[in-house]
Amino acid sequence: MASITKRNWTKPNGEEREAWLLTWFDASGKRHRKQFARKREADAARIEKEGEVAKGTFRAGADKFTVEQAVGDYVKHLEARNERDQRVTRTYLDSTRAELENYVLAKPRDEESKVFSRATTFTDGIGHMKLARLTPADVDDWKDKLLAAGVTVATTRRVLSSLRRVLAYAITKNNVAINAAAGVKVVTGRKDAPKKIVPPSKATLKAMLEVAPSDMRLRIAFAAATGLRASEQWALRWHHLDLDGGEVTVETRVDAHAQEGFTKSEAGTRTVPLGSGMVAQLEAWRKRSPYPADTDLVFPNTRGGYVRHGNMIKREYKALLDKLEGERPNWHALRHFAVSSWIAAGLPPKTIQTFAGHATLAITMDRYGHLFPGETHKAAFDRLASDIFG
Numbered sequence: 277m278a279s280i281t282k283r284n285w286t287k288p289n290g291e292e293r294e295a296w297l298l299t300w301f302d303a304s305g306k307r308h309r310k311q312f313a314r315k316r317e318a319d320a321a322r323i324e325k326e327g328e329v330a331k332g333t334f335r336a337g338a339d340k341f342t343v344e345q346a347v348g349d350y351v352k353h354l355e356a357r358n359e360r361d362q363r364v365t366r367t368y369l370d371s372t373r374a375e376l377e378n379y380v381l382a383k384p385r386d387e388e389s390k391v392f393s394r395a396t397t398f399t400d401g402i403g404h405m406k407l408a409r410l411t412p413a414d415v416d417d418w419k420d421k422l423l424a425a426g427v428t429v430a431t432t433r434r435v436l437s438s439l440r441r442v443l444a445y446a447i448t449k450n451n452v453a454i455n456a457a458a459g460v461k462v463v464t465g466r467k468d469a470p471k472k473i474v475p476p477s478k479a480t481l482k483a484m485l486e487v488a489p490s491d492m493r494l495r496i497a498f499a500a501a502t503g504l505r506a507s508e509q510w511a512l513r514w515h516h517l518d519l520d521g522g523e524v525t526v527e528t529r530v531d532a533h534a535q536e537g538f539t540k541s542e543a544g545t546r547t548v549p550l551g552s553g554m555v556a557q558l559e560a561w562r563k564r565s566p567y568p569a570d571t572d573l574v575f576p577n578t579r580g581g582y583v584r585h586g587n588m589i590k591r592e593y594k595a596l597l598d599k600l601e602g603e604r605p606n607w608h609a610l611r612h613f614a615v616s617s618w619i620a621a622g623l624p625p626k627t628i629q630t631f632a633g634h635a636t637l638a639i640t641m642d643r644y645g646h647l648f649p650g651e652t653h654k655a656a657f658d659r660l661a662s663d664i665f666g
Contacts, residue, residue, distance in 0.1 A: 280318045283311075343410060344403035346446040347376045353445055363538050367531035372438055379422060379435045380442070398425050407443075407452040415439070415457045423462075433462050472646050475612040476605040487599045492592060494561055495575055496610060502548045503614030503632055505529065506607055510583040511536050515570040519559055522550045526633065534582045544633040615640075619647045 283295045296318035298310050312318040351373050357364040377383050382401025400421045405414065415436075422432045436457060443455040481500055485493050499509060507529035516525045527545045530536045539545050550558070562568045567580045577583050589607060597604045605613075611632075618628050625648065629640040 280315070282315075341407045341446070341451045342403060343405050343407065343442075344381055346407060346442050346451065347380060347403065349449065349451075350442040350445045351376065365529075365531040365537050366533040366535045375431075375435045375438050376442065379427065379431075380439055398422060398427060400425070407446060410443075410452075410456045412456050412459055415460045419460055419462060429462060436460060436462060473612050473643050475616040475647075476603055476609050480600070480603040480605060481610075481613060483600055484596065484605075488596055492596065494557055497557065498554065498575075499607070499610035500613045500617075501551060501554050503611045503618075504548070505611060505633075506585050507531060508539065508544070508633075510573070510575060510585060512574045513570070514562065514568065514572055514574055517550075517558060517574065519550075519555050519562075522552065522555050523547050524550055530582050532584070532586065534584075536582075539633065541633075541635050543630075543635045546630055546633050548631050612644075615644055616647055619644060619649075 281297050281299070283297050284292065286292055296312045296315045298312065298318045298321050299307065310321065312321065351369075354364055354369050354372060358366060358369050379398050380401060381403035382398050383403075398421075400418065402410070402414065402418050419432060419436055422435065423429070427435075440455060440457045443452065443457055446452045447455060481496075484496055488496055495509070498504070499506070502509075502524060504512070504524075504526060508526050511528040511530040512524070512526075513528075516527070517523075518525070525547050527539060528536055529539055529544075558574075561574075565572075567573060567576050572580065573582065575583060585607075593607060615628060615632055618631060623631075625640060626637060628644070629637045632640060634640045
């Protein structure tokens with residue numbers, strides 16, 4: 277239980293003052309004290325603290341610990357994981373830190389600032405708020421301000437997810453008891469709904485392969501046949517390929533900082549079949565490649581190192597697209613082509629999920645469900661009518 281005691285004291289100028297001291301004990305029996313100028317403030321705090329202690333949500337440092345401090349702790353945690361855990365890549369670390377600094381803390385940008393560039397300027401950060409005072413309503417209001425400032429729905433969702441992870445980490449450090457961002461969602465209108473994926477046509481892919489130099493032709497064909505993400509393809513080594521068995525094992529990726537690590541998720545570690553035509557092309561490529569050893573990269577740069585995806589797109593891929601008429605698919609669209617070809621071949625959705633490396637079947641169906649063949653409405657109603665009426 278909490279108790280309030282009155283304290284009288286004299287200021288240096290001789291003025292008599294009074295204060296109210298709130299004393300309470302947490303669940304572990306540790307004593308805490310806080311002084312108030314007015315009794316009604318002490319009474320309100322007593323009711324609040326007794327409720328927190330009773331529910332087990334009281335944290336001694338939450339009244340002083342701010343969102344900005346929680347963000348700082350979480351970023352340090354990611355930095356440490358980046359040193360020891362390959363799943364936290366440098367790219368992920370940098371992008372997460374940028375999102376948190378730009379939109380949660382909303383730090384101003386200047387010449388000395390380390391804050392990464394952002395598409396939308398945002399000034400209504402919540403870094404100053406105490407964790408003990410942060411409520412779901414506060415987070416929801418901050419989320420609405422992000423959208424009102426012109427931050428895209430996709431970015432708002434990512435930043436909100438990052439804030440959830442910050443608060444979840446603060447909970448593990450016993451700095452707060454409740455994740456105020458846990459139940460907050462970004463609800464969008466129909467105009468914000470994700471667009472259906474439209475893969476490149478077979479004619480476009482054929483035209484690309486016809487105008488591409490031989491080495492680029494193989495890279496494009498491999499991406500369009502296996503559905504590997506660019507980060508996975510550039511980290512692929514010869515020992516990941518079983519050309520006799522006709523399959524490729526995906527277990528690593530490389531980021532923009534040439535840091536190699538594990539796949540994006542556990543589902544990303546997978547085995548994808550290779551057609552006989554692709555096997556033949558890879559066998560021929562290995563014979564002429566200057567880097568054919570098992571530990572060498574399958575698709576290296578001229579020095580045997582990692583392909584810098586951004587540079588490759590600017591210097592080679594865009595020049596190839598300039599030779600095309602009509603569609604100009606980006607590199608990731610080659611992955612969409614692979615998935616669409618699996619669907620056209622009649623593979624079950626669960627198999628396609630596995631080959632694509634999606635964490636859940638829902639992701640596969642949300643993105644590609646419209647590509648699966650199905651009965652026409654007329655055929656379905658004809659069948660139902662036949663079953664009911666004979």
